[in-house]
Amino acid sequence: MTALLDSFRDAFQALPARDAAGLGESRAAALEAALRDGMPHARVEAWKYTPLRALERRAFAAADGTVADFDPALLEAIPSPRLVFVNGRLDEAHSDIAGLPDGFTVAPLSQALAGGDAREVNFLARRFERGDEVFARLNAALAAEGAVVRVEAGVSVAAPLHLVFIGAASDADRAWHLRHLIELREGAALTVVEHHLGSGAHRHLGNGLLHAHLGARAHLVHARVQDEETGATAISRTDAVLAREARYQRIDLELGAALSRHELNIALHGERAVAQANGVLLATGKRHLDTRLGIDHAGRDSRCELIWRGLGAGRSKAAFHGGIVIREGADGVEAALSNKNLLLSDGAEIDSQPVLEIHADEVQAAHGATVGQLDPTALFYLRSRGVPAAQARALLTRAFCRETLTVIEDAALREALAARLDAALDRLETA
Numbered sequence: 434m435t436a437l438l439d440s441f442r443d444a445f446q447a448l449p450a451r452d453a454a455g456l457g458e459s460r461a462a463a464l465e466a467a468l469r470d471g472m473p474h475a476r477v478e479a480w481k482y483t484p485l486r487a488l489e490r491r492a493f494a495a496a497d498g499t500v501a502d503f504d505p506a507l508l509e510a511i512p513s514p515r516l517v518f519v520n521g522r523l524d525e526a527h528s529d530i531a532g533l534p535d536g537f538t539v540a541p542l543s544q545a546l547a548g549g550d551a552r553e554v555n556f557l558a559r560r561f562e563r564g565d566e567v568f569a570r571l572n573a574a575l576a577a578e579g580a581v582v583r584v585e586a587g588v589s590v591a592a593p594l595h596l597v598f599i600g601a602a603s604d605a606d607r608a609w610h611l612r613h614l615i616e617l618r619e620g621a622a623l624t625v626v627e628h629h630l631g632s633g634a635h636r637h638l639g640n641g642l643l644h645a646h647l648g649a650r651a652h653l654v655h656a657r658v659q660d661e662e663t664g665a666t667a668i669s670r671t672d673a674v675l676a677r678e679a680r681y682q683r684i685d686l687e688l689g690a691a692l693s694r695h696e697l698n699i700a701l702h703g704e705r706a707v708a709q710a711n712g713v714l715l716a717t718g719k720r721h722l723d724t725r726l727g728i729d730h731a732g733r734d735s736r737c738e739l740i741w742r743g744l745g746a747g748r749s750k751a752a753f754h755g756g757i758v759i760r761e762g763a764d765g766v767e768a769a770l771s772n773k774n775l776l777l778s779d780g781a782e783i784d785s786q787p788v789l790e791i792h793a794d795e796v797q798a799a800h801g802a803t804v805g806q807l808d809p810t811a812l813f814y815l816r817s818r819g820v821p822a823a824q825a826r827a828l829l830t831r832a833f834c835r836e837t838l839t840v841i842e843d844a845a846l847r848e849a850l851a852a853r854l855d856a857a858l859d860r861l862e863t864a
Contacts, residue, residue: 438468440492440608441571447495450577453546459558463573470564479565482752482784483694483723488666493608493638496521501601503632508597510849511628514539515595516580520637521609523578524599536588537623542579542612553581556614556644568668572642576612579641582625586618586648593624593654593846598641600665602633613643617651619676624654624843629669631662631689641669647679649703655683656841658853661690663718670696677703677732682840684850685712687722688857698727701735711740711837714774715857716749716781725754726770730793734765742834743774743804745781746861752784755800761792770800775807775833777826777861831858 434442442464445451451460472489473480501520505527508517513529516539523541530539545553557576561569580596598611617623629639639661647653653673661667667690673681687693699708708728716722728737743751755770774783785802807829834854841847 434468435472435489436492437489438471440494441575442468444495444608445574448575448577450543450546454549454551454554456554456557459560460574463561463570466561467567467570467574470567472567473565477565479725484692484721488692491606494605496607496609498522500524501603503599503601507599507630507632511595511597514592515597516541517597517599518578518611519599519601520603520607521578521611521639534588534590536585537590538583539594540581542581543577545581546577557612568640569642569670572610572612572640575610576642578609579612581613582615582623584617584621584623587620589622590624593626595626595628597628597630598639600631600635600637600639600661602635606636606638608638608640611639611641613641615643615645615653617647617653619648620650621648622652624846625656626846627657629657629659629661629667631660631665633662634664635662636664636666638666639668643669643671645671645673645681647673647675647681649677650679651676652680653682654841654843655681656846656850657684658686658688658850659690659693659695660686660688660853660857661693663689663691663720665690667693669694671698673699675699675701675703675706675708678705679703680706681708681710682842683710684837684840685724686850686854687712687714687724688854690720692721694723696725696727698729699737700729700731701737702731704732704734706732706735708737709840710737711840712742713834713837713854714741714743714751714753715861716743716745716751716783717861718747718749720749721751722749723752726756728757728768730757730759730763730766730768733763735763736767737769739770740837740840741772742837743772743783743785744777744830744834744861745774745783746777748780750782754786754788755802756788757798757800758790759793759796759798763793764795766793766796766798768796768798772802773833774804775830776804831855834858
């Protein structure tokens, strides 16, 4: 057994809430499955591009009961309502969920577990059958904190909900496992913004799993900004299920961490469900970023639009897998995936793997992937107009990435995300 799994087994033994809400048996089964199958190796297709050997040799202390100090300036531009988690623990002092409208509830998972009602946390009992779902299994075994968000039928929430996750410097390398639920009933509408930020140098491991359940005609706008410290390891997974005529609009900005892996799985079960999921992968230095999309069309006349952009600089590596499956009987589906990537240095590497499986008739589906460099003709045009070389490259790079932000219709949120993206690109220019 690896040092990593040994440390997680020890953390499970010390977990005070492992049998809360009657979850003891399912938690133990999830841990046993993870220990039995072990960590996936490079011959496992889903993990082919994610290097885990160095991580396997590390041991992590569990998140302790105290809230670590962090730079409060991180929260200056993040309004309420918000939940703040620091090193895997709820920070009540900096959270603010007072005054929520009727039909909209936000609570920390620890509170739901303490309530003891198994129905409130039944999503924690989900089983993960595949052997390569090791981090999902570990999350099922060890998660004791997170956000539980519910919007009742017909309720439209105007103000975005901000979920803030901060990795802060501490006395040891720590690991935490956060589990989240976003549930929108029929006709409900909500905007959620995830902020994954770093405060001080650290080498922590964050393992997050989020379930999004969208009822008929529900509308969820979901932005996720991952801008962790350069030594951090960020493992995350999102599983979204869409009912009839539901709409899911999403943007992912992968800007930080030493090792970052995100799995985004969207199941369009209902007829005329729509998923628009865009993203930017910014790999710099020696970072490794891995993103895997799994879009499953089961409902007739459902639609997905996916625009992803990647940048590779330094000696970094980025991997993108865009998988779309159109199931038998899902006639009328429209699916489009575009993944374009720029290599900004000779030492960077970007691997792109678009996959399209069609088992239905009368569908419109297309995918495309490119890996190249900045257009020399465009650079020459800007230089001929007196634009310095560095500024010309920056202008083209920003335009290349900003196309993804069009999925966000709210102008204020779109500009806030653009500012975060531009700040990361500024770091790229000075690296």
